[in-house]
Amino acid sequence: MNNKVLVITGMHRSGTSLLTQWLYKCGLHVGDSFLGAGIGNNDGHYEDIDFYNYHQQVLTEHELPSDGLVPASPQALTTAQRTSLKALLHRKAAGNTQWGWKDPRTCLFLPFYRETLPHARYLVILRDYKTVVSSLVQRLYTLHAWKYEQSDLITKLIWRYFKKPYRKNKLLKQYCDEHLAVWITYNEAILKHLQQLPAEAYIVVENTKLKTSNKEIFSHLSGSWNFDLQYHDFDTLYKEKLVSDPLDIIHYVKDPSLLQKAADIQCRLLAMAL
Structure with a gap:
C-alpha cells in the first residue's frame, strides 16, 4: 500500500469528529459510510463504519467494553484479527490514492497499525484531561436526562424534582476516576506510539x-x-455555543496519582504539539 494514508487519532470527546468533518470537507476520503449522529454529537461522528465495527468486534472478543472506554489496550491480536485488519486496510486502499479514517478506538490498536501501515501519517488531537472527563460525565448526564424525559409523567416529575438536581454530582463521584484512567490509557498509547515514529510522520x-x-x-x-x-473554511463548522463549560472534576477524583500521571502525559504531548 503505497498510497497516502492519514490516521486521525485522539481520545473520545477530544474533537476528532470536528477535525475529521473538516478534512472531509477539504476533500480527504475518510470512509464510504459513517456512524450517524448521537447524544453529544449532533453533526455526526464521521467515523468509518468498517473501522468502527472492526474495533468493536476485537474489543468484544477480548472481553472488553465495545465502546472503548477501557482501562488497558488489547495486548495482542489473534491471527484471524490480524488477517481481518490487513484485509480491511487493503479494501480501503483500493481505488484511493489518498485516504484516512477516524475512530477514537484506533488509539488502542496503534502498534498494529504502525506495523501494517509503516508509511502512514498521524494527525493527533489532544484535549485537556480535565475537560475530557468533564465532557464524558456531561454526556452520561445528558443520556440519563433524555431517558427520563421519554418516560411517563410520574417518572418525569420524580426526575425533575428529586433526581435531576443531584444526578450530575452523583455521576462525578462515580465516574471521574474511571474516565480519567481511560484518558490516560489512550494518551499514553499515543505518546508511546509517537516516540517510535520519525518526527516527520506526525503532528x-x-x-x-x-x-x-x-x-x-x-x-x-x-x-x-x-x-x-482544497481548503475549507473551518469557521463554518466550528460551533462555539455547543462547547459546554467544563465541570470541576479535581475534587471528585479519589486517586491523586491519576491526576499526576495524566498531567505528566499531557505535558509531554503538549511539548510535541504545533
Whole structure:
C-alpha cells in the first residue's frame, strides 16, 4: 500500500469528529459510510463504519467494553484479527490514492497499525484531561436526562424534582476516576506510539487551537505530506455555543496519582504539539 494514508487519532470527546468533518470537507476520503449522529454529537461522528465495527468486534472478543472506554489496550491480536485488519486496510486502499479514517478506538490498536501501515501519517488531537472527563460525565448526564424525559409523567416529575438536581454530582463521584484512567490509557498509547515514529510522520494539535491553527494544519498536510486537498473554511463548522463549560472534576477524583500521571502525559504531548 503505497498510497497516502492519514490516521486521525485522539481520545473520545477530544474533537476528532470536528477535525475529521473538516478534512472531509477539504476533500480527504475518510470512509464510504459513517456512524450517524448521537447524544453529544449532533453533526455526526464521521467515523468509518468498517473501522468502527472492526474495533468493536476485537474489543468484544477480548472481553472488553465495545465502546472503548477501557482501562488497558488489547495486548495482542489473534491471527484471524490480524488477517481481518490487513484485509480491511487493503479494501480501503483500493481505488484511493489518498485516504484516512477516524475512530477514537484506533488509539488502542496503534502498534498494529504502525506495523501494517509503516508509511502512514498521524494527525493527533489532544484535549485537556480535565475537560475530557468533564465532557464524558456531561454526556452520561445528558443520556440519563433524555431517558427520563421519554418516560411517563410520574417518572418525569420524580426526575425533575428529586433526581435531576443531584444526578450530575452523583455521576462525578462515580465516574471521574474511571474516565480519567481511560484518558490516560489512550494518551499514553499515543505518546508511546509517537516516540517510535520519525518526527516527520506526525503532528499534534491541541484541541483549543484548532480554530487558530487549522490553516497551519492544512499547510502541513498539503505541503509537507503532499495530500491533494482544497481548503475549507473551518469557521463554518466550528460551533462555539455547543462547547459546554467544563465541570470541576479535581475534587471528585479519589486517586491523586491519576491526576499526576495524566498531567505528566499531557505535558509531554503538549511539548510535541504545533
